[in-house]
Every structure is written in C-alpha cells, then in structure tokens.
Amino acid sequence: MARPPIDDLVAFLAVARERSFTRAAAQLGVSQSALSHTIRALEERLGVRLLTRTTRSVAPTEAGERLVRTVGPRLEEIDAELAALTELRDRPAGSIRLTAGEHSAEAVIWPALAKLLPEYPDIKVELVVDYGMTDIVAERFDAGVRLGEQVAKDMIAVRIGPDFRMVVVGAPGYFANRPKPRKPQDLTGHDCINIRLPTYGGIYAWEFEKRGQPLKVRVEGQLVFTHMALRLKAALAGLGLAYLPEDLVQGHIADGRLMQVLSDWCAPFPGYHLYYPSRRQPAPAFALLVEALRVRG
Numbered sequence: 001m002a003r004p005p006i007d008d009l010v011a012f013l014a015v016a017r018e019r020s021f022t023r024a025a026a027q028l029g030v031s032q033s034a035l036s037h038t039i040r041a042l043e044e045r046l047g048v049r050l051l052t053r054t055t056r057s058v059a060p061t062e063a064g065e066r067l068v069r070t071v072g073p074r075l076e077e078i079d080a081e082l083a084a085l086t087e088l089r090d091r092p093a094g095s096i097r098l099t100a101g102e103h104s105a106e107a108v109i110w111p112a113l114a115k116l117l118p119e120y121p122d123i124k125v126e127l128v129v130d131y132g133m134t135d136i137v138a139e140r141f142d143a144g145v146r147l148g149e150q151v152a153k154d155m156i157a158v159r160i161g162p163d164f165r166m167v168v169v170g171a172p173g174y175f176a177n178r179p180k181p182r183k184p185q186d187l188t189g190h191d192c193i194n195i196r197l198p199t200y201g202g203i204y205a206w207e208f209e210k211r212g213q214p215l216k217v218r219v220e221g222q223l224v225f226t227h228m229a230l231r232l233k234a235a236l237a238g239l240g241l242a243y244l245p246e247d248l249v250q251g252h253i254a255d256g257r258l259m260q261v262l263s264d265w266c267a268p269f270p271g272y273h274l275y276y277p278s279r280r281q282p283a284p285a286f287a288l289l290v291e292a293l294r295v296r297g
Helices: 006-018 021-028 032-046 062-089 102-119 184-189 228-236 246-254 284-293
Strands: 051-053 058-060 094-100 123-129 143-147 155-159 166-170 194-197 206-210 213-217 242-245 259-261 272-277
Touching (some): 006 021, 006 032, 006 051, 006 062, 021 032, 058 062, 102 123, 102 228, 102 284, 123 284, 166 206, 166 246, 184 206, 184 213, 228 242, 228 246, 242 246, 272 284
Parallel strands (some): 094 123, 094 143
Antiparallel strands (some): 143 272, 166 259, 206 213
C-alpha cells in the first residue's frame, strides 16, 4: 500500500479534532470541498472509513480514533523538530512555559531570567507558581521544578540549585515568655504557623532528621498560609514559629529580628532540579534557559 502524504494525515487530524469540516477547512486555509476530497482519497487509499458523517456532525470511527492516538503525537513531534530547526537560522526565539513552587521561582529561576532575557528579547517565558505535583506533559508545560528527590525517573533532571535547609524560626518577642523547643516534639506546645500544600493532601507536617533518623511533626497554631511571604511576615510579627527556607531568613536572623531553633534537627534537602520529558528535543531557546539555570562545579 502506498504511504499517504503527510498533508493528508494533517487534514484528517484537523477534521477529527475539530469535529467539523467547516472549522478544519478554515484552520488549514483550504475550501471545504477540497478538504472533503482529501479525506475521501485518504480513506480509499487506506481501505477503511476514518470519519462518520451526518448532516449535523462529524466524528472519528474506531479506526479514526486509533489514527488520532497514534499518528497525532508523532506529527506534533515532527512540527516541534521543524520549528527548532527554523530557530537555528536566526536568534533563539519562542515561548517557554514553566511551573515551579514559590521559593524556587523567586530564589533560583527569577535571577537567571533577569540575566538571560535582556540578551534574548525574542524569548518569552511564562512562569506558573504552583504547589501541586503538576503533570507537565498533560498541562503542556515545557518543564517544571522540584526538589531532586521528587523528580520522576522517566524525566531528564538538571540540577539548578544547591542543597538547602528548612529551618524553624521565631521572633525574640515570641520567646519572651516561652521556652525554646529542644526537640521537634516540643513544637506541639507552641503556636506554629502552618503550611497548606496540595502535594501533601492538606496541612504539611514539618520534616526533621537527626543522625539519619527522619521525624515528622504535625503542629498547631492560629494561622495557616499557602504563601511563604505571609508565613515570614507572621513570624516577624511574633505570631508563632515558622518553618522556612534558611536562605530566606538568614538576613533576619543576622539582624536579630528572628531566632533559629532546632538547628541540629534541620538536615539539608537535595536542591532544586529542572525536569522535562526524556523524549523532548530541546529547542534553542529552551536549551539556553537550561544552561542559564544549570548548577556548575
């Protein structure tokens, strides 16, 4: 059997996805009659009906659905490769969609973007701050950012940040009439500023480790936040103890506005990693971003 032309498959996919010859023809820039002729010729060449047509609707047959599932993604990959080759002719350009948590977005990604983007004005970046374990393939992101231990094994992972620690801090005024906790279990007797994270199914249990022994503690307090900036503000106001990235609070500890406790229980975490599907062939713009973020040494 002769192989059908790629353009015929593209035409079929447009009709199957739009469920309309009218919309598909407009999308492809051809007449409805020409598009109908192309689909009929494709069905004759394959010897199987691909679309069910009525006066009101168009829908793929079982064979058509199979073609959509199998051929559609491959044609999208071909389009992506051709776009990447086109970009090589000129300056790197294109749009990049990223998803990351609040801390990695501000501490790692933003400093890199601030240096990279002025040099490449044709690169556009959309950064979505999201605490959920986003499916970057399903949600059509180019890449995501997670701690190293959270990256799926079937993804390419590029380290973009050093190891870091989460630490427990409180304002001097908070400790004026309260003893400092000596072990994580003592936190149950303190007002703690809670964190709600969808990845943990609700309120996050603070994580500690000492001599290789992990420990999680569920704390209580008046406040629950999803954003880091508000947890820091509440801690500075003396409203409770907060569990925050060490780099975020170092300056406040140095100037005496916050005090750190349980330091010997706060072990470092693997640093942030940029991750993306292993089957992806990076476009020049994306490759530039990866290199700008990559940790060296």
